[in-house]
Amino acid sequence: MLEFCQWLQATDVFTALRGSAIVYPVILSLHMIGIAFFGAMILVTDLRLLGVAMRTYPVTSVVNRLRVPKRIGFAVMVICGVLLFSTKAEEYYYNIFFRIKMILLALVCLHALLFAENVYGSAAEMDTSGITSKAKIAAGASLVLWLGLAICGRAIGYIEPPLEKIHAFLHTAAEAPGTGAPALRNIHD
Amino acid sequence: MPLLMILAAGVNASELIFPTLECIHIVGFAMLIGSIAILDFRLLGYGMTEQQPPELYKSLMPWTWIGMAFIFLSGPLMYSSDPDMYYLNWAFIIKMLCMIAALVFHFTVRSKVVGLGAPGTGKAVACVSLLLWASVVFGGIFIGFVTEGL
DSSP states (O other), X not given: OHHHHHHHHHXXXXXXXXXXXXXXXXXXXXXXXXXXXXXXXXXXXXXXXXXXXXXTXXXXXXXXXXXXXXXXXXXXXXXXXXXXXXXXXXXXXTOHHHHHHHHHHHHHHHHHHHHIIIIITOHHHHHHHOOOHHHHHHHHHHXXXXXXXXXXXXXXXXXXXXXXXXXXHHHHHHHSTTTHHHHTSOSOX | OHHHHHHXXXXXSSTTHHHHHHHHHXXXXXXXXXXXXXXXXXXXXXXXXXXXXXXXXXXXXXXXXXXXXXXXXXXXXXXXXXXXXXHTXXXXXXXXXXXXXXXXXIIIIIHHHHHHTOTTHHHHHHHHXXXXXXXXXXXXXXXXXXXXXX
């Protein structure tokens, strides 16, 4: 895994991206715009299932209508996330919050496997026979997982990278002597 | 500004306070901008199209306000941790200008157009609204990447 991370960030395209002062914050901004534009769709869907928000609307007109935009949002966030990771793959590899975030992301996939069909795919049934307790569990779990993802995402930037182990550090320092060090000071600052 | 100094002492008292405020800020903007975006996407013809915009505006309002409360609680406290840095940060200044523009637009043009249900104008309003809020997010991220003060 570590070898893969070292190879990935050493590729020409990601070495170039890492060297750019503007590309990384732009991709990070797009990652955050993903949260801003689509995060509330997850929230509203889950709160509708919990009976907290939009109670007067049919479950179908919330769950079914938001399905496609939520998927687009997820894709935007994942694509930006992969790009962010690839520029400094080795640094992320050592980051404990990044690892926790990936576990949470795996749990989000598991959540989808468990509930996609019998909860989110059964909105019409819930409109006639009421919201099942399974749906409420799914909604609660989803809220907890996404809150955890947001918190871990922010926390990644607070971990100091182990500079003595980082391969890309030498790479950048060699290219621009004396200015390489600050480029890898911290992932988000 | 003695008040700012007291706030700064509080925010800087523990290493965990600032990151906690940042997380509240993230959840807050997800609610504030997200609840606005759901209606903007509706105006563009995507997402919750089974509801009429004025109806959707009303049912999203509480979430917009809760998000705003989170944002206006955490934001000024983060600012107080290091006011000079923010004051001299060009990204912060652009963010504040975009935020003021976005809020003014939200409470004036956007709420009127949604209420009137004027066809045609809705799409333009939605685009302006989404662009303004996206600029606020961009400004916020760039604050951390500005290396030289004004």
